[in-house]
Amino acid sequence: MTLPGEWPSGVFDLIVVSEVGYYLATADLERFFQRCRDSLAPGGVLLACHWRHPVPEYPLSGDSVHDMLATVPGLVRTVAHRETDFLLEVWQPGPARSVAQQEGLVQ
Secondary structure: OOOOOOOOOOOEEEEEEEOOHHHOOHHHHHHHHHHHHHHEEEEEEEEEEEEOOOOOOOOOOHHHHHHHHOOOOOEEEEEEEEOOOEEEEEEEEOOOOOHHHHOOOOO
16 A cells, blocks of 8 residues: 555554654655544554654654644644654544553542
């Protein structure tokens, strides 16, 4: 498939976007993230992980990819792990609950 033009049918519990976002042009990445959001099941998870160092051949940086993900309406970031080398985030359809809330440990 060629993303984001082609897209699998169905609703998914997990979508992993790892090391691919910075290969897309800005408009294509926006459409890709909208498709991800629209394909997430209630309570589903979108996991995104990207390299943070500059690569001249990539249209976008890993940080730019995650900055764009943060603007997608209807998604809430529930996990953020930032290192010098990579950024890993978990997003869920809002309103999202933390793991402790899901397990009944806190309200």
